[in-house]
Amino acid sequence: xxxxxxxxxxxxxxxxxxxxxxxxxxxxxxxxxxxxxxxxxxxxxxxxxxxxxxxxxxxxxxxxxxxxxxxxxxxxxxxxxxxxxxxxxxxxxxxxxxxxxxxxxxxxxxxxxxxxxxxxxxxxxxxxxxxxxxxxxxxxxxxxxxxxxxxxxxxxxxxxxxxxxxxxxxxxxxxxxxxxxxxxxxxxxxxxxxxxxxxxxxxxxxxxxxxxxxxxxxxxxxxxxxxxxxxxxxxxxxxxx
Amino acid sequence: xxxxxxxxxxxxxxxxxxxxxxxxxxxxxxxxxxxxxxxxxxxxxxxxxxxxxxxxxxxxxxxxxxxxxxxxxxxxxxxxxxxxxxxxxxxxxxxxxxxxxxxxxxxxxxx
Numbered sequence: 001x002x003x004x005x006x007x008x009x010x011x012x013x014x015x016x017x018x019x020x021x022x023x024x025x026x027x028x029x030x031x032x033x034x035x036x037x038x039x040x041x042x043x044x045x046x047x048x049x050x051x052x053x054x055x056x057x058x059x060x061x062x063x064x065x066x067x068x069x070x071x072x073x074x075x076x077x078x079x080x081x082x083x084x085x086x087x088x089x090x091x092x093x094x095x096x097x098x099x100x101x102x103x104x105x106x107x108x109x110x111x112x113x114x115x116x117x118x119x120x121x122x123x124x125x126x127x128x129x130x131x132x133x134x135x136x137x138x139x140x141x142x143x144x145x146x147x148x149x150x151x152x153x154x155x156x157x158x159x160x161x162x163x164x165x166x167x168x169x170x171x172x173x174x175x176x177x178x179x180x181x182x183x184x185x186x187x188x189x190x191x192x193x194x195x196x197x198x199x200x201x202x203x204x205x206x207x208x209x210x211x212x213x214x215x216x217x218x219x220x221x222x223x224x225x226x227x228x229x230x231x232x233x234x235x236x237x238x239x240x241x
Numbered sequence: 242x243x244x245x246x247x248x249x250x251x252x253x254x255x256x257x258x259x260x261x262x263x264x265x266x267x268x269x270x271x272x273x274x275x276x277x278x279x280x281x282x283x284x285x286x287x288x289x290x291x292x293x294x295x296x297x298x299x300x301x302x303x304x305x306x307x308x309x310x311x312x313x314x315x316x317x318x319x320x321x322x323x324x325x326x327x328x329x330x331x332x333x334x335x336x337x338x339x340x341x342x343x344x345x346x347x348x349x350x351x352x
Contacts, residue, residue, distance in 0.1 A: 007299075008299055036352055038351070038352060061352070094336070112350075113340060113343040113344050114340060114343075116343055116349075116350075117336070117339035117340050117342065117343040118336075118339065120349075120352065121339045121342055121343050121349065122335070122339055124349075124352060125339070125342075136351075136352060137351070138348055138351050138352075139351075142351050143347070143348070149301065150348065155299075157317060157318070157319055157320075158319065158320055158323075158342055158346060162327050201351070203350075221350065222350075
């Protein structure tokens with residue numbers, strides 16, 4: 001319980017901190033920590049972390065379906081910062097089974113979860129079994145839901161090793177897309193060329209499209225799926241008041 | 242060991258579909274015998290037993306399992322397949338486990 005209480009208290013404190021301060025805290029607290037890099041604007045995390053610790057560990061999930069521009073960008077980031085990027089791949093046999101059974105574009109027929117679970121979540125889980133903490137570029141404004149609650153620090157119960165703990169940091173949770181881009185422009189951070197062509201949220205090539213003015217970035221991903229999503233959160237309401 | 246399952250009633254009074262799915266899996270796999278208590282987290286009542294337990298353990302999703310063992314810290318499981326594998330020592334399908342993780346954690350879309 002004490003760890004949990006610590007995390008909750010820490011989150012309240014860190015909510016007031018800048019992404020750089022949160023990263024500094026994360027890196028100082030955890031020797032075995034890795035930054036998740038998607039090949040999009042979360043590159044700002046690498047820029048910030050590299051200034052704190054030039055040897056910070058970065059990993060990337062290569063689903064096998066990324067845009068050529070994203071592969072070029074990952075390589076550019078590697079060269080620009082002189083860092084080692086641990087590129088993780090899906091299990092070939094699991095991909096082969098999915099493709100044999102459902103084809104190369106099954107996500108257009110059912111939904112993206114099955115493909116993502118094989119190409120992204122399995123290698124993510126394998127990577128996270130090796131670390132004590134990880135850092136993501138998740139932000140509140142990425143979710144169109146008004147209930148989006150992304151803590152700055154949390155105990156990751158989903159990917160923790162058995163009988164162990166895993167800490168997840170979301171230093172950009174309170175930043176907006178605009179703040180991220182201000183940082184990229186101010187510090188001349190390299191970015192994925194797809195952003196110049198109207199792509200805001202960037203994932204796999206078949207599941208990503210550019211969006212127009214006023215559209216939420218979520219509309220550029222899995223646009224064929226119903227907006228209604230499963231609701232597994234617990235939300236106390238105030239209807240009694 | 243004491244295992245408590247918390248299921249949810251949505252704000253509109255309807256039962257949570259995911260909780261129903263998990264209960265069905267527990268029944269199908271003859272695992273309800275291991276569940277000592279089932280509590281309800283009613284979103285309309287923040288003082289319902291399940292909501293209080295969720296607040297106590299800082300859990301923000303349902304269903305979830307609370308595993309209490311003497312001399313051990315309390316463990317919370319929000320993924321059914323992980324719970325079945327780690328607590329009930331049941332062989333589970335990685336494919337099903339990963340799908341459950343993906344379905345329950347939409348924030349992973351942005352990883």
